[in-house]
Amino acid sequence: MLTLYFSPGSSSMAPHIALHEIGTPFEQRAVSFARQEQRDPAFLAINPEGKVPVLLIDGRPLTEVAGILYYLARRFPQAALLPVDDPHAEAQVVAWMSFIAATLHPSRRRGLEAANKAWALAELRLAGRDWAVDRYSIADIHLFRLFWRLAGSLKPERAAFPGLYAHHERMMARPAVQRTIAVESAIGYELPA
The missing domain is CATH 1.20.1050.10 (Glutathione S-transferase Yfyf (Class Pi); Chain A, domain 2)
Incomplete structure (x- = not known):
């Protein structure tokens, strides 16, 4: 099971797009910067740095955009998001x-x-x-x-x-980008300056 912790419009948008490109089921959990949910003890238990994105992979956290994108591309090669043949x-x-x-x-x-x-x-x-x-x-x-x-x-x-x-x-x-923007804009952007 995959769960993405994200904050709309933040760097977590990249793995959010990748998950929509792949088309695999995943749970979405929005983290509100305005309510400082990234500092909530429950979130800090998942990522002590208090940052998004976090991808829970069968309950194990993976952080950092590049790491998550690389993992997704390798785990789901049928999406062709990484040229592993070259x-x-x-x-x-x-x-x-x-x-x-x-x-x-x-x-x-x-x-x-x-x-x-x-x-x-x-x-x-x-x-x-x-x-x-x-x-x-x-x-x-x-x-x-x-x-x-x-x-x-x-x-x-x-x-x-x-x-x-x-x-x-x-x-x-791209449909995956449009879908991600629709999901994230419906929640609302709370990006820091």
């Missing part, structure tokens, strides 16, 4: 995930100039491709969630990031 492409997915977590994710909090520099690197890495690697993968899900937030909060110039905006539009057309 070691180089699989390594490129891991490289993208590392770049997203270490460079892109923290850049938003450093302001528009820092974010623009980091995202310019992402634009170069994407280099006119439809997807982060040769085909759709968990790297695209992770990249989308962060750009979705950046585009909504800092509103970077479309002309500066044509590839990222095109990627964003392709992602927004």
Whole structure:
């Protein structure tokens, strides 16, 4: 049994999308930042860091977006979210995930100039491709969630990031993304600034 603890619009949106892409049954448990449910003793017993996402796998917690996405892609290979038949492409997915977590994710909090520099690197890495690697993968899900937030909060110039905006539009057309956004927006977004 899989249970996803998430907060709408937060980084947990990425594994939420992946679960909808896979199509496997899972339980959804929204965690309210406004009510500080991430600090509730019951939640801290699951994740002492008090962060989402958490994926409970038969009662065992797995945290961190990249770890959860990798687990889901490996556990459900029929979803083709990881190119396991190509070691180089699989390594490129891991490289993208590392770049997203270490460079892109923290850049938003450093302001528009820092974010623009980091995202310019992402634009170069994407280099006119439809997807982060040769085909759709968990790297695209992770990249989308962060750009979705950046585009909504800092509103970077479309002309500066044509590839990222095109990627964003392709992602927004995916049924799993639409379903996740519908579920999360019905609950309501409580994102910190």
